[in-house]
Each structure stands twice: as C-alpha cells, then as structure tokens.
Amino acid sequence: MAQVHFTLDSEEVKSLFLGNRDEAMAKVLQIILNHLLEAEATEQIGAQSYERSDDRTTYRNGIRERELTTRIGTITLAVPRLRNGNFHTEIFQRYQRSEQALIMTMLQMVVDGVSTRKVENVTRELCGTSFSKSTVSALCSRLDPVVEAFRNRPLLKHYPFVIVDALYLKVRENHAVRSKGFLVAIGINEEGKPEILGFLADDSESEETWCRFFHSLKQRGLSRVDLITSDNHGGLVNAVKKSFQGTVWQRCQTHFSKNVLDNTPKSLRGEVKTFLRDIYTAPDRESAKERMQQLSAQLTDRAPKAKKVLEDGFDDAIAAFMLPEKYRKRMRTSNYIERLNEELRRRERVIRIFPNTDSVYRLLGAVLMEQHEKWSGGKKYLDMDEYYAKRVQTNNTPIVPESWSV
Numbered sequence: 001m002a003q004v005h006f007t008l009d010s011e012e013v014k015s016l017f018l019g020n021r022d023e024a025m026a027k028v029l030q031i032i033l034n035h036l037l038e039a040e041a042t043e044q045i046g047a048q049s050y051e052r053s054d055d056r057t058t059y060r061n062g063i064r065e066r067e068l069t070t071r072i073g074t075i076t077l078a079v080p081r082l083r084n085g086n087f088h089t090e091i092f093q094r095y096q097r098s099e100q101a102l103i104m105t106m107l108q109m110v111v112d113g114v115s116t117r118k119v120e121n122v123t124r125e126l127c128g129t130s131f132s133k134s135t136v137s138a139l140c141s142r143l144d145p146v147v148e149a150f151r152n153r154p155l156l157k158h159y160p161f162v163i164v165d166a167l168y169l170k171v172r173e174n175h176a177v178r179s180k181g182f183l184v185a186i187g188i189n190e191e192g193k194p195e196i197l198g199f200l201a202d203d204s205e206s207e208e209t210w211c212r213f214f215h216s217l218k219q220r221g222l223s224r225v226d227l228i229t230s231d232n233h234g235g236l237v238n239a240v241k242k243s244f245q246g247t248v249w250q251r252c253q254t255h256f257s258k259n260v261l262d263n264t265p266k267s268l269r270g271e272v273k274t275f276l277r278d279i280y281t282a283p284d285r286e287s288a289k290e291r292m293q294q295l296s297a298q299l300t301d302r303a304p305k306a307k308k309v310l311e312d313g314f315d316d317a318i319a320a321f322m323l324p325e326k327y328r329k330r331m332r333t334s335n336y337i338e339r340l341n342e343e344l345r346r347r348e349r350v351i352r353i354f355p356n357t358d359s360v361y362r363l364l365g366a367v368l369m370e371q372h373e374k375w376s377g378g379k380k381y382l383d384m385d386e387y388y389a390k391r392v393q394t395n396n397t398p399i400v401p402e403s404w405s406v
Helices: 010-018 021-045 090-111 116-127 133-140 143-151 207-219 234-243 253-262 266-280 285-302 304-317 325-331 335-351 357-376 385-389
Strands: 060-070 073-082 161-173 176-188 194-202 227-230 248-251 392-394 397-399
Touching: 021 060, 021 073, 143 194, 143 357, 161 194, 161 325, 161 335, 161 357, 176 207, 176 335, 176 357, 194 207, 194 357, 207 234, 227 234, 234 248, 248 253, 248 304, 253 266, 253 304, 266 285, 285 304, 335 357
Parallel strands: 161 227, 227 248
Antiparallel strands: 060 073, 161 176, 176 194, 392 397
16 A cells, blocks of 8 residues: 655645635645555556666656545646556545445435535535536436336235325426326235335326326236225226226225214214224224214214215225234225325425426435335335235135125
8 A cells, every 4th residue: 555645834734724724625635645646656656756666667657637526625636647558546436436426415315305406505515516407407317217117117026905195296397387196006015015016197186097007007017906095086996996896995094084074063073083993993894883883873963964974985994894903904094105195295395396297206206216125124014924824825816705805
C-alpha cells in the first residue's frame, strides 16, 4: 500500500480555523489525494520522479486533471499518466461506486416523496454541485424498466386470499389536471406472506377497469382464489363476480360498520358499535346471525335506515366465517391494504400533481416494490398450515370444502 507524507503551510492551517471551513477542507483533501496519486504512481513505476533505477517498469508521461465531486465540494486531481498507459487507482473505483450511490440516493429521495426541485437543492448542499431538475428526472427514468418488470412478473404461487382497493390521484394530462384511480391488489401466498400482486393507473374505478385489472392478474398466473376482501364499491364488486366465479367476496367489516353507523342516530351509535363488534367476534356463523337479528329488532323503530343497511349487507360482511377461526380476523377487513394506501398517500402528498401517468407508476410502483421486498423478508402474515390441512385435494387442485361455504 502506498505511504503518503505531506505538509500544510501556515496559511492552509489558519484557513481551517479562520476561513471557510468547507473550502479549506476541500483544499486539504485535494492535497492528500494528489499526494496519494503520486505515491501510487511511484509504487507502480518502481521509482520516484527523476530517480534512476533498474527496477522501474515504465516512465511518467505528465498528468491529466480530473474533477472529483465530494460532500465538501469539487476538487481537482492531478492524475499521473504513464508511458505504458497502465496507471490505475482505487480512488476512481471508489468514486464510481460513490457516483452510483449518489444516483440511487436521488432515486430513493424521489421514492420517499422529495420533489425534484428539492433534490437539486439537497445535492448542492451534499456535493458542492447541483443536478438540474431535468437531470434528476432523467435519472429517475432508470426505475421504469425495473418497475415495469415487477408489475408484469409471473405469479407462480397460489394466493388463496386477495385484498384489493383503490385510491385517487391527480395527474396532469393533455394540459389539464385529471383524477385517476390507482388500483392495488395484495395476495397472501401459500407460505402465509403478503405480496404485491399488481397495480394499475386508470381513468376511473369502473367495473370495466377492475375487470381489465383482474384479467391482467389472471393472465400472469393468479388462479384458484378462495376469498377476496374489499369495500362495497359497485364496479369492484361486479368485477369480482365476473372475473372470479366461485370465489367468495368478503365485504370489509370496517367499511360496513361505517355504513351502518352513518345511518344511525348519534345517541345510538355507541350501542350499535358494540353490537357490531359482538357480531364480528361470534364463534360461528349461526351465532353471528342470531346477534344480528337481535340488533335488527332494536333498530326497527329507532333507526330503520340503519336496519336496512345492516340486513342488506350482512351476508357479505360475515363471509369470512367460511374460514377457520384463526384466519377470520385478518381477512374480514381491508385494513391491511388501507395501511399500505397511507404509505402511498404520504409520498403522493409531496408530489400533489403527477406530471404524467408514467411518473405514477415510477414513484408508487417503486414504493410498492420496496414494501414487497420487506414483506418477503419479514414474518409470516398468516400460518397457512391449518388452512391447507382443511382443504380437499382433487386432481391436485385445492377446493374449499362444502362445510366452509357461506
């Protein structure tokens, strides 16, 4: 390893304490690295400058200047040139890694919701130079093929449980700001771990859009889904029935409770909320139905609108009773995907208005990829052993036993 010895004059030392410290440190770093480059050249040549030696392998051939951007500013390095052209240094290997890390950091900053204008300011502070908004956007586009590959990857596992939801975003399109739906599907795989199955940005959350989304998931390999959990959006529910015939639909109990309570007088809401909780935690479907009938009787005269909402949506709200008890709590609501939506919203609020649909896929897709990776390396969401033990194998195709059906 090359050994470096250097000295600082009194003015350089004073500047460390009295002048601009960043400039002074950059100057010191420049001196250190240039001495290191010279020492590496001496080591590779086998002789000092102007030294006569039989051991030398080549001769110096001047220098070439090269700028290196660091956290404390840009410095100029005098890189030795050798007649045989074989001078090499780890400094620039490390610089290349640093440059790659910087690019990935900027991409991560955008993924974390930092606007490109803020990135320009941050990189100026960190690196002593700025990257323009267009440069940052160009760098961000490197995420596109990665996100696209993730979004279209084959779905090779079995996903008995699926949770779906959508949120709305503002996107600039044809010189106008438009509202677009962003559809997301989470699947619980055979190992009990959640996965991001897919996502789609479209003009609406219509039945046609959901059918197109579900069709793309099925083309990629999604099949034999036992239960899908979602809110009661009409287009979504109709699309589930068309696209996944034979699959049980679970109406999110959190949304269902809100629908019932919204039609309940304020004076009764506490009592009704307690009743609903007792229904959801009943030991079996029959007990849940008995408790619902008790609540319905109490609402007949006091809250007829709430009674109608309760009775009309009851069967769909307790569909999860088809599952063994240990799986019901987590599959009876869409709360899991709602928490994911909050994470997407946190990024989206910084952007406010996406410049185009590609940027929606780039940013939110990268966030979903990151979450997917965390889940894959994390704990199981559900232990699927009991679930698969209760399934009946018919020609290697698992089906839900009749005793589980709603």
